[in-house]
Amino acid sequence: MIPAFVDGRLEPVEKLEVHRRGLRHPAISVFVTRDGAILLQQRALTKYHTPGLWANTCCTHPHWGETAADCAARRLDEELGLGGLALRPAGVVEYRADVAGGLTEHEVVDIFTAEAPAGVEPLANPDEVSATAWMTLPELRRQIAIRPERFTPWLRIYVAEHSQLIFGESLLN
Numbered sequence: 451m452i453p454a455f456v457d458g459r460l461e462p463v464e465k466l467e468v469h470r471r472g473l474r475h476p477a478i479s480v481f482v483t484r485d486g487a488i489l490l491q492q493r494a495l496t497k498y499h500t501p502g503l504w505a506n507t508c509c510t511h512p513h514w515g516e517t518a519a520d521c522a523a524r525r526l527d528e529e530l531g532l533g534g535l536a537l538r539p540a541g542v543v544e545y546r547a548d549v550a551g552g553l554t555e556h557e558v559v560d561i562f563t564a565e566a567p568a569g570v571e572p573l574a575n576p577d578e579v580s581a582t583a584w585m586t587l588p589e590l591r592r593q594i595a596i597r598p599e600r601f602t603p604w605l606r607i608y609v610a611e612h613s614q615l616i617f618g619e620s621l622l623n
Contacts, residue, residue, distance in 0.1 A: 452476075452511040462514045469499065472546070472554035478522045479509040479559050479608070481540075481616055482532065484566040487584035491530065491572075493602070494580050499549040502580065505602040509559075518560035526564075530582070531573030535564040541615045547603035555604060561616055587617060 451462035454475040468475050482489040489507045493500055508529045512521035519537060527533035540561040547555050572582045585593070587609070594601050594609060608616060 451514050453514055465511060466498065468511075469549070469553040469555065472556050474544075474556045474558060475511060476518065477509060477511050477555075477557040477559045478518050478525070478562065479604070480507045480522050480526055480537065480562045480564065482507040482526070482530075482535065482564045482566050483617075484568070484570070484584065487586050488590060489530075489566065489572060490583050490585055490590070490605075491574070491579045492581040492583075494576065494578050496577065499551060499553050500602045503602045504583075504600055505605050506608060509604065519562070522560070522562045529575050529578040531575070532564075532566065532570070535566060537562040537564050541612075543608075543612050543615065545604060545607045547607065549603060557604070559604075561608075561612070563616065587613065 452465050452468060452475060453460045454463040454468045454473040456463065456473065463473065490504050491507060492504050493502060495501045508525050510521065510525045512518055519539070522537050523533070526535065540563050542558065542560055544558045549555050574582055591609060594606055598606060
């Protein structure tokens with residue numbers, strides 16, 4: 451069960467049902483950087499939507515009653531073994547995107563950023579993540595322009611519309 455807005459009220463709803471109905475719901479997205487590059491993950495092939503596509507470092511939905519910050523820290527550790535990073539809130543964005551198979555993400559997203567220390571590498575949970583890669587923002591933009599179908603709709607939205615909010619001036623060039 452994840453929180454979703456039903457008739458204007460936040461209620462617990464099954465995650466798949468939220469996406470089938472395109473309900474507006476809270477989410478988190480984390481962007482970990484190191485030496486001017488962003489940590490990306492390729493979603494596991496067993497994911498029920500957007501399997502095998504490249505996404506930001508991690509993203510998910512808070513459990514009922516869980517804070518966005520606690521959720522971000524939990525999933526960063528569960529998906530990539532990156533516990534203990536100092537997460538900084540970057541802002542909140544809302545988007546709506548078709549994620550195929552009759553499913554829609556309509557998310558109100560708390561964005562978090564973190565800087566990974568030199569030498570720290572992710573330890574991908576294979577149930578969640580097929581691969582990881584470090585990529586600069588200019589290279590990510592170039593790759594999205596060449597092959598947008600390789601990237602999740604939300605990552606394309608973040609890069610096209612919210613780079614300034616997420617990265618400030620640090621990675622924009």
